[in-house]
Amino acid sequence: MLKKLHKYANPNKFILVVMPIKNICIYAAVFLIALGLVLGLFFSPPDYQQGETVRIMYIHVSSAWMSLFAYVLIFFLSVSYLIWKFPLFVLIAKEIPFVAIIFTLITLITGSLWGKPTWGTYWVWDARLTSFLILLFIYLGLIFIDKTFKYNANGDLSFSYLSIVGAINIPIIKFSVDWWNTLHQPASVIRAGGPSISVEMLIPLMIMSFGIFLLFIYLVLTNIQSAIDERKFLFLSSKD
Template identity: 85%
Template sequence: MLRKLHKYANPNKFSLIIMPIKNVCLYTALPLIAIGLIIGLFFSPPDYQQGETVRIMYIHVSSAWISLFAYVLIFLLSVFYLIWKFPLFVLMAKEIPFVAIIFTLITLITGSLWGKPTWGTYWVWDARLTSFLILLFIYLGLIFIDKAFKYNVNGDLSFSYLSIIGAINIPIIKFSVDWWNTLHQPASVIRASGPSINIEMLIPLMIMSTGVLLLFFYLIFTNIQSAIAEKKILFLSSKD
């Protein structure tokens, strides 16, 4: 069964396949983000404790989820690459950190702007905030290691192993709020006893997150296509 999928491992074919998918992602993402933002910022209710500041959540939480999801994707692609050795896997994985680091930055910045009015401080060194900052540095490390080895297979191996080492941070981020006492609140949506967030706030959050996820896919697909094109040019110019 896996053999049937092999033909898609051809970068040229893959590049053509993702072309329409990419566009569908973009043209679904933009209206979803617009609707999510309009409902979130204007029509969703304020919170009983935080009041209007709660609206930062629609951006903060959705980009935080993408930052974590992106890492899981890098991790899986790296594992697949190291097992099956298809260069396409690592080529895709390498295009993710640059997009993901932007979502990580958005999360940290909106979080700190949210922290000031609710907690009374922009930043504290609690387990959740610190582990999320480490995620930012891991993404930076992945970007640098990719740049350092730009046209070398060794770079693929180093990148994959580094991403596997860094993956240990992901469960730490997720469960930091349960394992240690933190200033950051425990999970409101993805938790064992169901969401503890009112449905009127959950709906815009979900619309927004779906939109941001599709936008993320659009961005990495675009990057992957240009990376494939770049590889092709390099290969052709090395032939002369």
């Protein structure tokens, strides 16, 4: 009994600490995304090759970074859970795929809309696109495994192991444009030798990425809060 109460004490403290952060996040996210969109859509120069369609980049690239970062976050949380057996880690990690899959979908959809005017096709089966599609499937698998193990202690373990095995996809996505010949352009911001993108484009992109990052934090925190409430409710109702 005491051990179980101890188990729920820390998530409660966690929620008390992060609630103010959540509110700050949503306002800052709305402001930054609006600012980034205005800067990106009206004030940044068109690309010399792609023309006006380059403005899709401000959404496409920032949500792609977000979905990759979300997976890295899941990976580290799962490793921490397996090492320290602290249930809050996997509680957080389990809520991330629900949000991250939305950003993955946004990336794929905007990417195919961007591909039509520039490459002439919505979809090609090359390395970057295929590995990103596999990322989408891995997120779906993580959601599935969370759903099938509802309220089962084995589910946490399965989730962590599966996310660790799936993490092999992340470096493949990052380096796929260097290892294979693909239609997708090579990395232009995070690369050895500094960014090759121009400053007028880099600033709105950074603002958008940061705004989407804050939006992601807000959505994940909201999910975690409801997950903790749900587990509290289950614990109370199982006591009767």
